[in-house]
Amino acid sequence: MRSTRWAGGVTAVVVLGGMLVHGTAQAATTADAVPGKASAAVVQQSGTSEKDVLAAWTPERMRAAKPADVPTERHGAEPQSHVLPAQSAPGAAGPKVRPQGPAALAALSQSQVWTTHGQMPATTVGKLYFDEPDGGHQCTASVISSTNRSMIWTAGHCVTDGAKHWYSNFVFVPDYAGSGEPLGRWTWKSVSAPNGYFDGKDSDYDLAAITLWPRDGVRVANVTGWQGYKFGSGYDWNVYEFGYPFDTHPARTGITGQQLRYCTGTTWRPGIWPFQPDQEAIHCDQGHGASGGPWLDDLQLAHGWGYLVGNVSYHPDDNSDEERSPHFGDAAINVYNAQQAA
Incomplete structure (x- = not known):
């Protein structure tokens, strides 16, 4: 196993204003030289075979x-740019979806176990395993709409340390429910994160996307279904939040990391103008392990999909249930477009 690092000879792609700029590691300098560099996407391609990645995860x-x-919470000197046109796409059901009927969205800040597996939305959410230099770690990720039918979304801190070092050996296990792999394992082909997180660990950019290899010629979204997304839009949504937390904020017992949990509620932009981070907030107690979990607006249980508008990032106070996501502006668009081209 190895940890791929940003160094000479490592292929990189930087996305600036929706345009792909290809090159070697020196592409980071290109991002540093233009306005909006923090919103640019940096891409890492897998240099490890699928067989070796799977073998690493016993x-x-x-x-x-x-x-x-x-x-x-950490903020750099450069705010996220907001010059690209809004971008969105709907979700779609996988082959195993069964209508559940409509359900009213009532605020639920103390996360509960999601018990309905084997159908959307659970099939589109799963555990993301990866290697850091000190060993194996895990987050949450979700399958989203893409033309390559192979893209998952997670948090930036689940793919990079924020100091120009990538993590490695990413494996996605959708619809994890305490044991087993009902929809199999899917290994990574490439990963992208905003330069603002990759080089600076800025909380306003804590997002990432990963493209997965097909398995036996089948792409992950064609098995799981996929969630829609809305980028470059607002801050106020009515969402379901999903994740696999090992603890909660505030702390309570019985949280094991082995169960898919969820909250529901209304988001808002935190802070007081003009001192506002480019983030969204919600009341939800999910902690470590839920990182990267999707915030889904307009999730209709009758068809199992909604629109990805945020991802679990951090709690500004361990004793509060206020949870944060980066706002999905130009950085999200660039990261998404980079993986569309991966």
């Missing part, structure tokens, strides 16, 4: 994988 290592460390 059942024992998966059980021992620790939840990713959650970053503290």
Whole structure:
């Protein structure tokens, strides 16, 4: 196993204003030289075979994988740019979806276990395993709409340390429900994150996308279904939030990391103008392990999909249930477009 690092000879792609700029590691300098560099996407291609990635994740290592460390709030000197046109797409049901009927969205800040597996939305959400230099870790990720039918979404701190070092050996296990792999394992082909997180660990950019290899010629979204997304839009949504937390904020007992949990509620932009981070907030207690979990607006249980408008990032106060996501502006658009081209 190895940890791929940003160094000479490592192929990189930087996305600036929706345009792909290809090159070697020196592409980071290109991002540094233009306005909006923090919103640009940096891309890493997998240099490890699918066989080796799968072999790295034995059942024992998966059980021992620790939840990713959650970053503290941190802001760089450059705000996220908002010049690209809004971008969105609907979700779609996978072959195993069964209508559940409509349900009213009532605020639920103390997360509960999601018990309905084997159908959307659960089939589109899963555990993301990866290697950091100190060993195996895990986060949450979700399958989203893409032309390559192979893209998942997670948090930036689940793919990079924020100091120009990538994590490695990413494996996605959708619809994880405490044991087993009902929809199999899917290995990574490439990953992208905003330069603002990759080089600076800025909380306003804590997002990432990963493209997965097909398995036996079948693409992941054609098995799981996929969620829609809305980028470059507002801050106020009515969402379901999903994740696999190992703890909660405030702390309570009985949270094991082995169950898919959810909250529901209304989001808002935190802070007081003009001192507002480019983030969204919600009341939800999900902690470590839920990182990267989707915030889904307008989730209709009758068809199992909604629109990805945020991802679990961090709690500004361990004793509060206020949880944060980066706002999905130009950085999300660039990261998404980079993986569309991967």
